Amino acid sequence: MFETVTPPEPDKIIRLMGMFAADPRTDKVDLGVGVYRTAEGRTPVMAAVKQAERAIWDRQDTKGYVGLLGDPGYLDAMRRLILGDGLPASRVAAAGTPGGTGAVRQVLETVRRLRPDVTVWISDPTWPNHPAIIDHLGQKRQSYRYYDPATGGLDRDGMLADLGRAKAGDLILLHGCCHNPTGADLTRADWQAVADLCVATGAIPFVDMAYQGFGDGVDEDAAGLRLLAARLPEVFVAASCSKNFGLYRERVGAVLIVTDAKPAADGVLAGMNRQNFAFPPDHGARVVQDILGDDALAATWRAELEGMRQGMQANRRALADALRAATGSDRFGFLAAHKGMFSLIGATPQQVDILRDTHGIYLVGDGRMNVAGLTPDAVPRVAQVLAQVLA
Ligand SMILES: Cc1ncc(COP(=O)(O)O)c(C=O)c1O
Known part of the structure; x- marks a missing residue:
């Protein structure tokens, strides 16, 4: 062959x-x-991760399968970490994935399955795996201006002008924080402008959140995404725990979908996981769940992440x-x-x-x-x- x-x-x-x-x-x-x-x-290996792993080692008495979406406790912890407590859990569909890359792939494949004709808008430049996955899936893509090399900052006018051409149902891929590769992020006013634009055009934001906690802080870095989630009927999120938990090789990620049709969205995500890899990896996800679910461990993790930042x-x-x-x-x-x-x-x-x-x-x-x-x-x-x- x-x-x-x-x-x-x-x-x-x-x-x-x-x-x-x-x-x-x-x-x-x-x-x-x-x-x-x-x-x-x-x-x-972060101290909180080591501690959580030790406890899992002592406690865990089976390696039997979990669910197709992953452990509900992990998904709930990720929802709170990323979206905060402002949205009801009943409006957030969620699935565990192998890393943030797996989450990006699952979001794009879900959208391709439901709306094969939409265009995915990506920043110029962006993480090279974004166009690579979009092309692999045979989706349409367009670039929007993002970075102004003359100032080393965001090309706000160029970005908004290009995104103004997005059609209803198109997907606008945004980096939640710590834009890769430029390092130039949206301000709160820029996020507001993107939300206005999505309301006006009917385009749907897709936020890739791979570095939460590396920019201005855990909650600060999610503020733009939370603003979109509060204003728009549908938002897709691909999240990674590779960087902020240092769990690179464990492959810990999640898809979150803000939607009024959670049961249907959960069902589609479960089917998508089933067809691509069946069950998402559990070990790293369990570490994250245990850290975020324990006040002392969470404090240790937050302090270490803050030191890294x-x-x-x-x-x-x-x-x-x-x-x-x-x-x-x-x-x-x-x-x-x-x-x-x-x-x-x-x-x-x-x-x-x-x-x-x-x-x-x-x-x-x-x-x-x-x-x-x-x-x-x-x-x-x-x-x-x-x-x-x-x-
Ligand atoms: C923008 C962006 N998205 C997603 C990812 C996915 O990371 P991982 O699959 O290692 O969790 C990365 C990692 O480099 C990234 O930079």
Whole structure:
């Protein structure tokens, strides 16, 4: 079957990980791969996760199947974490999924099944897996303007003008917070404007929430989504616990659908899970459920997440300051204003190659930098090199 198949290009980020691992330079810096790192360069198991896992190990006496949607306790905890207590549970359909990617896939496939003709609107740029999954499913897609490289901020007018062309039933894919790859987020007024636009056009928001807690705080990061959920009849959410619980490899995610037809939506989601993978993974989801359901564990988790958030902000400020000193300008001031792990640094693909090959500084090809990959001792050299290569 595969004799005549040309192997697809390996995933760029996976290839970058391999190149970094094989690079013998001791001062190499990985600002490419999208995982959180401590100041020591580690991606640790969070303390609350370890504690919850220990308790599960002691308590769990079966690995029998759970339900097709996952454990109702997990789904309830995720609903509260993401949507808050403002919406009745009876208006939120929910399903566990393998990670946030699984959730994105299940939302898009659900929409394709129910409304094969809708267009999915994605930001330019966006996480590359968004267009990849949409194309794989054979859905129509359009890009909307999002980022203004001149200011390092949101192109609000461009975004609203493009989204104004969305038709009733079209899906508008938004990043809930910590936009990947730009780091430029919507303000409350921008979310309000998107809600107005959805009311006017009948377009449906689809919020990808992969970094809740990495921007301004757990509740602050969900404020835009909650505003949409309070105003609109239908909102889709794909959530990931990979980053904010550090559960990357456990594959913990969820679909939430704000709807007046919860029983029907739950039924469709259960069928969709059944056909794609049957039961969602349980272990990581149970860890999340146990953390959020225990006041002491939840406090430990929130404190650790807050420390991670502050660490990333400190990295942003340190690099912006060092770049101000190295360039004598505020050209990279946007780094301090951006949210989450990522920023687009404004490097061409050739400059990204020079940074990697000559200086051992690894970025993604579009110039996306993961600020969590910075360590305090690396900041001065990274700033000097960036100032020189991007001059
Ligand atoms: C925007 C966005 N959505 C979803 C995901 C999904 O993450 P995971 O499948 O690891 O939970 C990511 C991870 O990089 C992301 O950046």
